[in-house]
Amino acid sequence: MYENLGAPQGGPRPPSNTQSNPLENAFYGASSGLIRGGLGAYGERILGSSSEYVQSNISRYFSDPQYYFQVNDRYVRNKLKVVLFPFLHRGHWTRVTEPVGGRLSYKPPIYDINAPDLYIPFMVFGTYIVLAGFSLGIHGKFSPEALSWIFIKGLVGWFLQFVLLKASLISLGSGEAPFLDIIAYAGYTFTGMCLAVLGGIIWSYSYYFLMPWTGLCMAIFLVKTMKRVLFSEVRSHESSKQHYLLLIIASAQFPLFVWLGNVGFHWLF
Known part of the structure; x- marks a missing residue:
C-alpha cells in the first residue's frame, strides 16, 4: 500500500531528463x-x-643463482685441479663469452673452466665440517658444541675472505663485480683446507706440510683470478696499487689457512 504513496494517481508522469549535455x-x-x-x-x-x-x-x-650450479663431473674434476694445482694450469685464465640477446655474456661453468661456481664451495665447506668433526672425535674432543663452533668458524673464515676480495675491488673503484662471483672465489678456500685437515687425520705431521702448501696454492689461484678481474673485467689502470692489493690477498691466505686448519674446541683457536 506504500508503493504509490506521493505519486499522482493516474495521468501522465513528468518526463525524466535522461539526455545529458553534449559538451559535458x-x-x-x-x-x-x-x-x-x-x-x-x-x-x-x-x-x-x-x-x-x-x-x-x-x-x-647477484646474477642468476642457477648459473653457478651448471656443472658436471668433468668440470668439477678440472676445477679442483686448477684450485689445488694452479701452477699446472696451462690454459688461459680469462672467461669465455657468448652473444646472448644482442650482448656478450659469460658461458656457464659447464662450458668454461674459469667460470666461478657455487657447487664446489658448498660441497667442500660441508666436507670441511665433517672432517673437522672426525678430527675432533679422534682426539676425544667431539661434542655438538664443538662442531657448532667449527661451523661458525668456517662461516667467519668464508666471510673474511669475501671481505678481503670485495674490499680490494672497492678500493680500486670497481665494486660492481657480481656478488655471487666473489662468494664463489672466497669459498674455494675450503678446497685446500679439506686436503690439509684430511692429511692431518691420516698422519698428524703432514699437517705442517700440507697447510702452507695449500695456502700457497690458494694464494696463486686467487692472484691469477683477481688479476684477471682487475685487469680484464674492471679495466682499472692503477697498476702499482693493484700489485700491492694482490700481494695483500696472497699474504692473507697463510694466517687464514692456519686459523681455519687449527681444528679446536673454540672457534677463536
Whole structure:
C-alpha cells in the first residue's frame, strides 16, 4: 500500500531528463582519455623503469643463482685441479663469452673452466665440517658444541675472505663485480683446507706440510683470478696499487689457512 504513496494517481508522469549535455560528454571523454592515456602511460613508464632498474641491479650484483650450479663431473674434476694445482694450469685464465640477446655474456661453468661456481664451495665447506668433526672425535674432543663452533668458524673464515676480495675491488673503484662471483672465489678456500685437515687425520705431521702448501696454492689461484678481474673485467689502470692489493690477498691466505686448519674446541683457536 506504500508503493504509490506521493505519486499522482493516474495521468501522465513528468518526463525524466535522461539526455545529458553534449559538451559535458565531450569534456568527460577527453578528460577520462587523458587520465587513462597520459597518467597511465606515465605510471607505466615509472613502474617499468623502476622494474628495469631493480632487475639490472639484481643481475649486476647477484646474477642468476642457477648459473653457478651448471656443472658436471668433468668440470668439477678440472676445477679442483686448477684450485689445488694452479701452477699446472696451462690454459688461459680469462672467461669465455657468448652473444646472448644482442650482448656478450659469460658461458656457464659447464662450458668454461674459469667460470666461478657455487657447487664446489658448498660441497667442500660441508666436507670441511665433517672432517673437522672426525678430527675432533679422534682426539676425544667431539661434542655438538664443538662442531657448532667449527661451523661458525668456517662461516667467519668464508666471510673474511669475501671481505678481503670485495674490499680490494672497492678500493680500486670497481665494486660492481657480481656478488655471487666473489662468494664463489672466497669459498674455494675450503678446497685446500679439506686436503690439509684430511692429511692431518691420516698422519698428524703432514699437517705442517700440507697447510702452507695449500695456502700457497690458494694464494696463486686467487692472484691469477683477481688479476684477471682487475685487469680484464674492471679495466682499472692503477697498476702499482693493484700489485700491492694482490700481494695483500696472497699474504692473507697463510694466517687464514692456519686459523681455519687449527681444528679446536673454540672457534677463536
